[in-house]
Amino acid sequence: MLLSRFAESLYWAGRYLERAETVARMVKVHTELLLDLPRAAGVGWLPLLAVTGQGEEFLDRHTAPEEEDVVEFLATDTKNRGSVLASLAQARANLRASQVVLPREAWEVVNNLHGWAAADTSGAIDRRTRLGWMDHVVGQCQLLAGALAGTMCDDEAYGFLLIGRHLERADMTIRVLDVQAGVLVGQSQGGVSGGPGALGGSDPPDTPYRDVTWMGVLRSLSAQQMFFRTEGGGVSGPAALRFLLQDERFPRSVEFCLAATARGVGQLPRAALPLASCAVAQSRLRALTITDRFTPGELNQLVDELELGIGEMHEILARTYFQLEGVPPALVEPA
Amino acid sequence: MPTRTEPRWSGYRSPGFFDEMLVGGRARDACTGVVRYLASLGAELLDRQRAAELVIQAMGITFTVYSEADDGDRSWPFDVIPRVISTQEWNAISAGLVQRLTALNMFIDDLYGSARVIADGIVPAEVLASSTNFRQQCVGVRPPGGVWAHICGSDLVRDRDGTVYVLEDNLRVPSGVSYMLENRLVTKRVFADLFRDLDIHPVDSYPNRLHDTLAGLSPRPGDRPTIALLTPGVHNSAYFEHAFLATQLGAHLVEGSDLVVDSDDRVYVRTVRGPVRVDVIYRRVDDLWLDPEAFRPDSLIGVPGLMRAWRAGTVAIANAPGAGVADDKVVYAYVPALIRYYLGEEPKIANVPTYLCGDDADRSHVLANLDELVVKPANESGGHGVFVGSAATLAECEEMRLRIEADPRNHVAQPILALSTAPTLCDGQVVPRHIDLRPFILSGERPYVTQGGLTRVALGEGSLVVNSSQGGGSKDTWVLDPTVFGPPVLDPTVFGPAELTDR
Numbered sequence: 037m038l039l040s041r042f043a044e045s046l047y048w049a050g051r052y053l054e055r056a057e058t059v060a061r062m063v064k065v066h067t068e069l070l071l072d073l074p075r076a077a078g079v080g081w082l083p084l085l086a087v088t089g090q091g092e093e094f095l096d097r098h099t100a101p102e103e104e105d106v107v108e109f110l111a112t113d114t115k116n117r118g119s120v121l122a123s124l125a126q127a128r129a130n131l132r133a134s135q136v137v138l139p140r141e142a143w144e145v146v147n148n149l150h151g152w153a154a155a156d157t158s159g160a161i162d163r164r165t166r167l168g169w170m171d172h173v174v175g176q177c178q179l180l181a182g183a184l185a186g187t188m189c190d191d192e193a194y195g196f197l198l199i200g201r202h203l204e205r206a207d208m209t210i211r212v213l214d215v216q217a218g219v220l221v222g223q224s225q226g227g228v229s230g231g232p233g234a235l236g237g238s239d240p241p242d243t244p245y246r247d248v249t250w251m252g253v254l255r256s257l258s259a260q261q262m263f264f265r266t267e268g269g270g271v272s273g274p275a276a277l278r279f280l281l282q283d284e285r286f287p288r289s290v291e292f293c294l295a296a297t298a299r300g301v302g303q304l305p306r307a308a309l310p311l312a313s314c315a316v317a318q319s320r321l322r323a324l325t326i327t328d329r330f331t332p333g334e335l336n337q338l339v340d341e342l343e344l345g346i347g348e349m350h351e352i353l354a355r356t357y358f359q360l361e362g363v364p365p366a367l368v369e370p371a
Numbered sequence: 372m373p374t375r376t377e378p379r380w381s382g383y384r385s386p387g388f389f390d391e392m393l394v395g396g397r398a399r400d401a402c403t404g405v406v407r408y409l410a411s412l413g414a415e416l417l418d419r420q421r422a423a424e425l426v427i428q429a430m431g432i433t434f435t436v437y438s439e440a441d442d443g444d445r446s447w448p449f450d451v452i453p454r455v456i457s458t459q460e461w462n463a464i465s466a467g468l469v470q471r472l473t474a475l476n477m478f479i480d481d482l483y484g485s486a487r488v489i490a491d492g493i494v495p496a497e498v499l500a501s502s503t504n505f506r507q508q509c510v511g512v513r514p515p516g517g518v519w520a521h522i523c524g525s526d527l528v529r530d531r532d533g534t535v536y537v538l539e540d541n542l543r544v545p546s547g548v549s550y551m552l553e554n555r556l557v558t559k560r561v562f563a564d565l566f567r568d569l570d571i572h573p574v575d576s577y578p579n580r581l582h583d584t585l586a587g588l589s590p591r592p593g594d595r596p597t598i599a600l601l602t603p604g605v606h607n608s609a610y611f612e613h614a615f616l617a618t619q620l621g622a623h624l625v626e627g628s629d630l631v632v633d634s635d636d637r638v639y640v641r642t643v644r645g646p647v648r649v650d651v652i653y654r655r656v657d658d659l660w661l662d663p664e665a666f667r668p669d670s671l672i673g674v675p676g677l678m679r680a681w682r683a684g685t686v687a688i689a690n691a692p693g694a695g696v697a698d699d700k701v702v703y704a705y706v707p708a709l710i711r712y713y714l715g716e717e718p719k720i721a722n723v724p725t726y727l728c729g730d731d732a733d734r735s736h737v738l739a740n741l742d743e744l745v746v747k748p749a750n751e752s753g754g755h756g757v758f759v760g761s762a763a764t765l766a767e768c769e770e771m772r773l774r775i776e777a778d779p780r781n782h783v784a785q786p787i788l789a790l791s792t793a794p795t796l797c798d799g800q801v802v803p804r805h806i807d808l809r810p811f812i813l814s815g816e817r818p819y820v821t822q823g824g825l826t827r828v829a830l831g832e833g834s835l836v837v838n839s840s841q842g843g844g845s846k847d848t849w850v851l852d853p854t855v856f857g858p859p860v861l862d863p864t865v866f867g868p869a870e871l872t873d874r
Contacts, residue, residue, distance in 0.1 A: 037642040136614045357643045
């Protein structure tokens, strides 16, 4: 039987590891993207801050979104609780607190990764070493996921790690869509021949760059290759959105993450309430039809509803399993 | 190729001290095989030391040092040369430790019960009245079997003449046993060949025996009581050991906030399945922090209501709250008398002669001979506040004198013992270093003493401080039967030439 405290630590470890991996990947992809875009495209570093929801926090401390400042803020600034390094520190602290239920190697991977990242903060910022730094973080997070999958019992402890990972992943995918897809959907409104507010507006003056950025969205979620395999090539707004929101097989789609969360929760005792909250978000997603006429307003509303749903799932999980709210004492006697 | 200097054994001497392994350049009986083997390794001994250090790093065996920044985990310092004790000697020591713990437990039970020992004038009432570890909240409680100190770590030292003394008994939350177990794993890896040929007693039954001792305390007899190991948390210096033992025991590793005491006076652990009743708590939290309702109200690491549950008998706590009363170094002085009083036997292990500064005659003697004595605070552990007269400056002596006069009850003094030495690898050479030994004693239905224990070694030349927090290291401790040795039994390819010479 898993202690509530360990469940909570593992859940947060899952969330922070996922966040570290995702932010590192986004910084990497955005760095690559800017190499492709002309300055005139006007795409700077603000969208990245918008994804993490930290534009204001950043501008409180910096006058303008200069590349090095933004990268430092997102990668190695320990005062920013959402930075890669701060996320790794949180993941490490949580795994340390629940070390006894983990395979020893898992702790060592996180411990080493955190030590490495903390010792080489300049490597994250310098353009020449940045991509390698981000790759290392992503790679080690994936190594850890593999080590856990390969050495840990598929029990409640592993379950909470996975629940944390999938909720965070759903959350990050939604944030990326909110900001980046939001920008793209908005751009097409002003398109030459496209209908007002429609996604499929064709031939705006900056066409080549529009394709590049839809690919950027896919790439920042490691979705590009699987998207092409599934959709058979050619990037269109509706197809990309459908893939990232509703695909049942792609492990970073919102649908997949919610289903994985529901599967994990289903293994737990007293799961009725948490499962119900998963089901609300899932049914919202399944009822959605994305067409060429999908508007920024619709996207905003969807994002808001999904974010609320994820927030509520978190609250209910915490109350049910971490705070043990409403559970009578002595509910369970040892077997 | 650079040539390495071989560690030399033939010139090894430890003048003025009892050496555990060699005397006058010859191996002691129990050590013949081991010494011949180690000497035959030549420079390879250094490789084995390095291999041991790598094993320790890879296994993540660490200890925590408070003063360091961050979480301050350091690799466990380990000397690859084992410390050897003969089975015959160890059996005698074991019997003495069991005798000692039996008397100590009877004493604690008596103190919190009818206090016969005071009424009969064996221990003066003032000792009890002024003891900082006597807990009024425990008076009248009768733990199962009258046992209060289920787990004890006693420190043994050997003086110049070979006599083994108990230096102190740790009855509160003794630590170190996990390092004893890990040390053995390390030497098994680096000296696998020796384990095949020598009859070295295994140490790894300790976790099972500890489990049985704890399970035997359950207020709900059944085959699988719920056991929780209560730790102050991840920042405690012994957290590594807490996690290690919890895993070995199949116990929940809990912090205070994981436990709740309900209005039914039962203790529950908060799990994702809901609260689960706890039968036995192996606590590694000091008395005063256990329960803010009963002791320090500012304790954040305790469990409100725990004492209530314990007094109601719904949960067992090991060691029992209040057991530390016998940990007092003033009480230590009375242990031989307690053994005679409760058991009608003579002590089987010697006590170091102890002067109680609370006694006028003793104090005069102590103050007149400070430079020849060790002075200790009565209720500290971990070597804190220990004054060694022979190493003190005049100013330090004066300061000690003032401290004794200000609080005589809480100071005891003992003659300076010449701690025995054992060969230790330092900078590639085999040199004598001072050591002690901490065996662990389990008291319950079936008493148990570890085979050997944790040998601690003071790594600095001439140093007597063995605490790992102050530059001490450790050795594996091998209890083995020398009567199985002899040329016919030994494989010469493993044990090398019979004469102790360097290659």
